[in-house]
Amino acid sequence: MTGFPYCSACGAKLQGRPPITCRACGTAHWVNAKPCGGVLVMRDGQLLLLRRAIEPWLGRWDIPGGFCEPDEHPMQTAIREAREECGFEVEITGFLGLWLDRYPDPADPGRPKVTLNAYYHARAGNQVGAPDPHETSEVGWFEPDALPPEIAFPHHAEAVLVAWRDAVKHGRTVNPLPDRP
Ligand SMILES: [Zn+2]
Structure with missing residues (x-):
């Protein structure tokens, strides 16, 4: 014991x-599952992704996002992470969905934490700074039909990107957000 x-x-x-x-x-x-917020940021029909400079999934392309702070709505997390990881202000325009995943915990290997990941649609605003070099090695813009083949957190992010592409195709990236903080 x-x-x-x-x-x-x-x-x-x-x-x-x-x-x-x-x-x-x-x-x-x-x-409990740990709440996370992530964001699908578009500009001129292209999607903003970042290449990870840290584990897990070091070197893979990733959707901006991260863990919610204790008093932070996932929408606010999404906005904060887009700024920190990519250097862009973003305007949230809609909700995409919720996905569960497991996140390897370096402090407790072998017992991954369950994450509950909320994803939002957003329009890119101004670039307000450089991405945090400790988290991001580069940012890129991708056409919906030319996304990178190997992405970070594939167990849920691949489904997110499929849903996102479908939403873009059918013009569903803007929807009411009555819970906007
Ligand atoms: Zn006790």
Whole structure:
């Protein structure tokens, strides 16, 4: 029974991995999917992608996006990540959908975290800076029918790109966003 985490409430060693209730103090330890926000940014009919400068999927093309901060709506995450990872301001125009995936956790190898990834359509605004070189080695614009063959997080991102291409083809990249923060 080694390797199990400790209770964050009382410090007792847990009898297993979450989800579990601490026998010492009764605190429930949950496991939830981590919310993420990502964005399909278009300009002149082309899609903005970045090449990853970090693991996982180092060197692959990637859709801008990342983990939500604690008080951050996924729409805000999408806007922030487009700026940080690509250097562009973006205007969110619609919602594409939600995809589940698993994200390898360097602190706990072998136990990937489940992510719940919200994707939005957006129009590119001004370029306001350079991409963060620690995250991005280059950015590129791609025609819908000429996307790079190997993308990051393929277990969900390939389905995202299929859905995105379909939305573009049928003119569904603008829709109401009553939850816009
Ligand atoms: Zn406890």
